Amino acid sequence: MTPSTLLAGAVSGLLLGGLYAVTALGLSLVFGVMRLVNVAHGELLLLAAYLNFVISGALGIDPLLAAVLLIPIMFLVGYPLQRWIFNPLMHMGSEPPLLAAFGLSIILQNVLLLIWHADTRVLVTSYSGMGVQLFDVRVSLLYVLAFVMAFVLIIGVHLFMQHSYLGKAIRAAAQDASTAQVMGINPEQIYALTYAIGAATAALGGTLIGMTFSFVPTSGLTWLLKGFVVVVLGGMGSITGMLGAGFILGIAEGVGGAIAGTGYRDMIGFLIFIIVLVLRPAGLFSRSRV
C-alpha cells in the first residue's frame, strides 16, 4: 500500500460516490415522503438494469440513451405498486408496509431470475474500457460519466422538489398529510406519484450500475444496503445531503478497500452506518426533510 494507491482509491471512490447517491435517491424520496422503507428498491434498480439490457440490445443504442426511454417505463412500473400494494397498508403503521415491501422484493427478484436466469450481465459500450487522467490517477471514464450524471440528476430532483407544483405538493403531503388534504391535495395520489418518481430515478441508477459493475438478479440486497448507508448518512429524506453522503461512502470504501483488501470493502460502509446511527440517529447532514 502506497500513498498513490490510497489516492487512487480516494479519487475513484469519490466518483463512485455520485453513483451511490443516485441509486439511493428513490429510497430516500419514498422514505422522506411516506416513511416507507422500500426494501424492494434494490430490485427496482436491477429491473431497470435488465430492461436497459433488453432495450439497448434490441435497438442497438447506447445504454445512456436507452435510460431516457427507461425513465417513463420505470415510472409506470412504480405507480401501480404504491397505488395497489402500499397505499392500502399506509394506515396500519410502519411495519406492515415494510414487510409488504419485503414480499415485493422477493417477487421481483424471482421474476428477474425467471426471465434472465442467474447469469452475470454487464451493459457494454464502446467506451467501457477507456480511462481518463485525474489528479495523477487514471480512472475509468465510466466513473467520471456516472459522477456527472449523478450530479445532474440529484440537482434536477432537488430543483423539481423545491420549485415545481408537484414537488411542492409532495413536500406538503410529506410534512402533514391531513392539512395537505384540506388544501386540495390527494395524499394517496401524491404517494403513488412519489413512488413512481422514485422508481424513475432507479432507471438511471440501474443503468449506471449495469455500466459500471456487473449484475445478477440477486444483487438487489447489496445495492439496497448501500442505499441505506447513504440515506442514513445523508439524513433520512434529505436529497442534497445524499450527495455528500455518497461521497463519504465512496471515499471510505475506496481508501478502506485499499488498506483492508477489496473483500472487506462492503463492510466498511456498514460500519459507518452503525456508527452514524448510534451517534446521530437523525443522520449526518440532516436539517430538513425532502
Place this chain on the structure above:
Amino acid sequence: MNIRERLDVKSASQQSEKQKHNSLYWISWLIIGLVGIGLLFVPFIADQYSISLAYTFFLYVALAQSWNLLGGYTGLVSLGQAAFFGLGAYTTALLLTLTGLPFLVAILASGVVATVFAVAISLPVFRFRGIYFAIGTLVLAEALRIWMINWSVTGGAQGINLPLASLPDPNSFYYIALALAAASTGIIAFILHTKLGIGLRAIRANEDAAQNMGVNTFRVKLFAFAISAFIAGVAGGVQATYQGTVEPYSTFAVSWTITAINIVIIGGVGTLFGPVVGAAFATLLDQALQNYASIHLMITGVILILVIRFLPAGIWGQAHKLLERRGIINALRRLSHNAART
C-alpha cells in the same frame, strides 16, 4: 349490598373466571401433550421422505418462534435472524471439526455463541427504534456474512464440511428437531406467563409508556433478544449438522430471516400457535412447489402481501377470532369447566 359484600362477589366471580380459564388451559396442554406423544412414534410408521418433511417443519417452527418473540410479542422487527442462525451453524461446524465434543454440546454452544453476539450488539441496536431497528439488524447480518466470506479461519467462501463420523444418524434428526420446536414453543409459552412476558407486550404497545410505568425496557428487550438469538443459534447448529456443510452465502442468507417472517405473518403475528400453523403451511407449499424454485418464492411473496392486506391476524389469529366471535371459545371454556368440576 355494602362494599365488603360487593368486593366478595367481585372476587368470587374473578376466581371462577380464573378457574374456567385454568381448566381450559390444562385441557389444551393435555391435548398438546397427547399430540406430542403421538409425534414420538411417527418415525416408526412414516417413510424417509415424510420424516425429512417433518424435520423441515420443526426447524421452521423453531425459527418462526424465535422471530415471533421479537417481532410479534415485543414489536422489535428484526431482519437479522440469519446472523444468529448462521453463527449457530458455524459454531457447531467448527466445534465438530476441531474438537471431539459431542453433537448435543455443540448445538447448545451454538445457542450460547448466538446469545453472546446478541448481547454484544444490543447496545447499539437498541438505540434504533422501529424501522431503524429493522434496517440496523439487516445491515449487521449482512456485515457478518461478508466477514465470513473473507475470514480464512472459517474456510472463507468455501465454508466447512463437517466430519461425517461425528454426525448423528438421519432418523435422530427427527427427534432433535422435534425437541427444538417443542422447547422453543414451550419456552415462549412459559415466558408469556411471567413478568417478562407482560413487559414484552407493554413494550410492543408503547415503549415510552412502558418505561414510565417502571418496566426496565432495556433489560426486557435484552432478554427477548437473547432468547430469540439462542433459539435461532441452536436451530442453525442443528441445520448445519443435518446439511453436513456450512458456507457463508447460504448459511447466512437473508432467506432464513424471510422464511421466519413469512411463516409468522401467514400463521399469526404475536400468537403462540401462529408460527406452528404458518410452518405447516410453508412446509406444504415447499413440497407442492419443490420443482419450481423461483415460482415458489414468487408465490410466497404474493401470499405474504395478500395476508398482510386481507388477513392481518394470520390464519391462526383469524381462526381464533372467529371462534371467539361465535362464542365457541366460551362454550369450550364452559364445557371444560363443567368437565373439571364433575
